[in-house]
Amino acid sequence: MNLSQLTPGAHATVTRISELSSEDVVAHRLRDLGFVAGEPVSLVALGPFGSDPLLVQVGYTRFALRRSEAARVEVQPGKA
Amino acid sequence: MDSTHVSATPLSLALVGNPNCGKTALFNRLTGARQKVANYAGATVERKEGFFVLPSGRHVRVLDLPGAYSLSATSPDEAVTRDVCLGQHPDEQRPDLLLCVADATNLRLHLRFVLELRRLGRPMVLALNMADAAERRGIRIDAKALEQELGFPVIETIAVRKHGTAALLAALDGRLPGPAEPLPEGTDLHAETRRLLAAAVSMPSPTNPTDAAIDRWVLHPVLGLAILAAVMLVVFQSVYAWAGPFSDGIEAGVGALGEWISSTLPEGMLSSLLVDGVIAGVGGVLVFLPQILILFFFILLLEESGYLPRAAFLLDRFMVGAGLSGRAFIPMLSSFACAIPGIMATRSIPNPRDRFLTILVAPMMTCSARLPVYALLIGAFIPDRMVGGIFNLQGLTLFGLYMAGILGALVVAWVARLMGKRASDEQALMLEIPAWRLPNAKDVLLGLKERGMIFLRRAGTLILAISIVLWVLSTFPTPPEDWARPAIEYSFAGRIGHALAFFFEPIGFNWQICVALIPGLAAREVAVAGLASVYAIAGADEANTEQILATALHNEWTLATAFSLLAWYVFAPQCMATLAVVRRETSSWRATAIWAGLLTALAYGAAFLTYHLTAALT
Numbered sequence A: 001m002n003l004s005q006l007t008p009g010a011h012a013t014v015t016r017i018s019e020l021s022s023e024d025v026v027a028h029r030l031r032d033l034g035f036v037a038g039e040p041v042s043l044v045a046l047g048p049f050g051s052d053p054l055l056v057q058v059g060y061t062r063f064a065l066r067r068s069e070a071a072r073v074e075v076q077p078g079k080a
Numbered sequence B: 001m002d003s004t005h006v007s008a009t010p011l012s013l014a015l016v017g018n019p020n021c022g023k024t025a026l027f028n029r030l031t032g033a034r035q036k037v038a039n040y041a042g043a044t045v046e047r048k049e050g051f052f053v054l055p056s057g058r059h060v061r062v063l064d065l066p067g068a069y070s071l072s073a074t075s076p077d078e079a080v081t082r083d084v085c086l087g088q089h090p091d092e093q094r095p096d097l098l099l100c101v102a103d104a105t106n107l108r109l110h111l112r113f114v115l116e117l118r119r120l121g122r123p124m125v126l127a128l129n130m131a132d133a134a135e136r137r138g139i140r141i142d143a144k145a146l147e148q149e150l151g152f153p154v155i156e157t158i159a160v161r162k163h164g165t166a167a168l169l170a171a172l173d174g175r176l177p178g179p180a181e182p183l184p185e186g187t188d189l190h191a192e193t194r195r196l197l198a199a200a201v202s203m204p205s206p207t208n209p210t211d212a213a214i215d216r217w218v219l220h221p222v223l224g225l226a227i228l229a230a231v232m233l234v235v236f237q238s239v240y241a242w243a244g245p246f247s248d249g250i251e252a253g254v255g256a257l258g259e260w261i262s263s264t265l266p267e268g269m270l271s272s273l274l275v276d277g278v279i280a281g282v283g284g285v286l287v288f289l290p291q292i293l294i295l296f297f298f299i300l301l302l303e304e305s306g307y308l309p310r311a312a313f314l315l316d317r318f319m320v321g322a323g324l325s326g327r328a329f330i331p332m333l334s335s336f337a338c339a340i341p342g343i344m345a346t347r348s349i350p351n352p353r354d355r356f357l358t359i360l361v362a363p364m365m366t367c368s369a370r371l372p373v374y375a376l377l378i379g380a381f382i383p384d385r386m387v388g389g390i391f392n393l394q395g396l397t398l399f400g401l402y403m404a405g406i407l408g409a410l411v412v413a414w415v416a417r418l419m420g421k422r423a424s425d426e427q428a429l430m431l432e433i434p435a436w437r438l439p440n441a442k443d444v445l446l447g448l449k450e451r452g453m454i455f456l457r458r459a460g461t462l463i464l465a466i467s468i469v470l471w472v473l474s475t476f477p478t479p480p481e482d483w484a485r486p487a488i489e490y491s492f493a494g495r496i497g498h499a500l501a502f503f504f505e506p507i508g509f510n511w512q513i514c515v516a517l518i519p520g521l522a523a524r525e526v527a528v529a530g531l532a533s534v535y536a537i538a539g540a541d542e543a544n545t546e547q548i549l550a551t552a553l554h555n556e557w558t559l560a561t562a563f564s565l566l567a568w569y570v571f572a573p574q575c576m577a578t579l580a581v582v583r584r585e586t587s588s589w590r591a592t593a594i595w596a597g598l599l600t601a602l603a604y605g606a607a608f609l610t611y612h613l614t615a616a617l618t
C-alpha cells in the first residue's frame, strides 16, 4: 500500500520509498524531507480538485504532495 | 586573539536553515536596516547581506542564504546555499562561521539538515529559533544536552522579539567555536536526528491544535475555495481603491513638476527633454508605485502568515490542468495590478520551465496601465447602453477584454504543456505547509521597502534611459518651418511609424496608430498621449483632450480597427519596463527575445483575426 491510497485522517508508518529510476530526484527529496522507513505519517486532507494534492503530516511537518509523489511512499497502515 | 586585533577583521557569518525557520526575521533583527539586497551574477537568486556590531565592538558581516532542505539542491536557490556552505561559490568567500537556524517546533526536519551541515566540518552555532512558539506548545528542549551531543553552541532565540537574540550576540562575541566534529562516516542522519530528539526534546503533540482547527476551514474543498475567492477580492479591491489617491497625488506632483519646469526653463530642447521625455516617461511608470506597494503589502502578509502555500495547495491541481503550477497563482494575481511585481513574484517557483511559462503568461493579465487605453477606445466605439436590462455594454466589453487575457494565458500554458509533455510530467510539488503565524510588522515593512527599492531602481535607470531614447526618436529631426502637419510625423518615430504601417496594415492599423505605439513603449497608457499628438489634438485640459480625441478616433477609424487595436493591447509585450524585468528575472537575452517574440506573434494573430472578423460582420 502507498501513501496516496490512504483515506483522510488515516495514520501509517513508512516502510520504504520506491524509486522510479536510478536517479529519482523526487524519491531522494522525499527522503530528505523525512519520509524514511519507520517514520509515522498521516493523511490530513485532500485538495479540492480531483483529490489532488495530498496534505501529509510527517514528523512535525506537513507537506503538500502530488499523487505521483505520494505514490512513491510505501506505507504500513495503522498508528505507530 | 585580543579584542582590538579581532575587531579589525569583520567576522563573516552565513545564516543557513530550512525554509520558514525564521532566518529572514533573525537577519532583520540582527542587522536592522543595514542590508544590501542584490542578485547573484547570472542567477535570479537574491543575495542579502547585512552588517552589525557586537557588544565588544567587533564588526560582523552576515549573509542570509536562501532556505534549503538539503545540500542535494533541487533549485537554483538551494544550489547557492550549497555552494556557499561548501566554499565553492565563485563570488562568495567561505564564511567564517555557519549560523544554523532551526525552528524549535519543527526539529525532526530541521535537525537533519543541521547534521548534514555538520558533516562539512566548519565552525557552527545553532540558533533554536521560535523558542516562544515552542514554549506555548509545551515543547521542552534541553539546549545544554543538545549542545553536548552536537559539540557546538546551541542557543535559543526569538527572532521577532526585541531582546530575543541577546544570548546569541553574547555567544558570537566570545571565543568562536572550532570546526564542528563530523559524524562517523556512514551515519544515518535520520536515525541520529531521532536519537538527539529522544535525548533532548520532549514534545506533547506533533501538531499544533490551533493550526489544525484553522486548516480544517481554510483547506476545506468548498469553504477553502470560497475563503480564497474572498481574500482575492479584498486584495484587488484594496489595490484599486487605496492606491487611487496616492497615484493621483503622484500624477499631480509629476504634472506640477513638469509645468514648473516648462515655465521656469526657456522653451526649447532641454525643457522638452525634461518634461516630455524624462518626467512624462518616468512619471508614467512611477504612478504605479502605490499599487505595487499595496499589492506587495498584502502578498507579504499572506506570505508571512503562511496563507500562500495553502492557496497553492488549493489551486495546484487546477493550475496543473492549465499547464502551470499552484505556485503560479500569486504572480498571476499580482499581474492584474502590474506585470512587473507579478514577474518578480515568480521567484518562488523553483522549476525553471514552470517559471518561464508563468513569466510568459503573466503579462496577459490586464494590468492597470492598459485601462486608460481601453477606456479611450471603449468610450469612442462602444455605445453606452444597457443590454439584458442589467449590463452596461461598455462594462461588458471591459470584462470581455479581461477574460480574453485570462483565456489567452490558459490556452498558451496548455499548448506549452502539450508541447513539453515529457519534460513537465515529473514536476515536483512537495510543498511545505508551514504553521500559521502572526505577521511581524517590522519584517513586513522591511520586505516592502526592499521591493519598492527594486522598482524605483528600475525606474531610475533603465526606464529613464528608455524614456530619453523614445523622446529623441519622437523629437528629432525637427520639422522645417513650413511643416504643416504634426511635428511627430517628421521625426524618427514618425518615419518608423510610416515604415511599420506596411507590417501593421493587415491588422487594420493606420500609420497614426503605428506612430503612437512608439512612445507607448515607455508605458502602455502613454499611447493615449501619443495618439493625441499625432492627431494634433490639444484641449483645454486633460478630460477635454480625451473627449475630442475620442470623437476624432470615432470619425477616423473603422470599428474593425478599434477592435483590432484592443486585441493587440490584450497580448502585446510593448511595455519596456516589463521587458526589462523579464531580462532581469530570466538573466538571458535569448529567453527575453523568445518571450517578446511569442507575445508579439500572439498579439498580431489575435488582432488579425479580430480585424477580419469584425470587418466581415460590420
Ligand SMILES: Nc1nc2c(ncn2[C@@H]2O[C@H](COP(=O)(O)OP(=O)(O)OP(=O)(O)O)[C@@H](O)[C@H]2O)c(=O)[nH]1
Pocket (backbone or CB within 6 Å): B017, B018, B019, B020, B021, B022, B023, B024, B025, B026, B066, B067, B068, B129, B130, B131, B132, B133, B157, B158, B159, B160, B161, B304, B305, B437, B438, B439, B440, B443
Ligand atoms: N513566534 C515567532 N515567530 C517567528 C520567529 N522568527 C520568525 N518568526 C515568523 O516566522 C515566519 C517565517 O519567518 P521568515 O523569517 O520569513 O523565515 P525564513 O526562514 O526567512 O523563510 P524563507 O525566506 O522561506 O527561507 C514569519 O512570519 C516570522 O515573523 C520567532 O522567533 N518567534
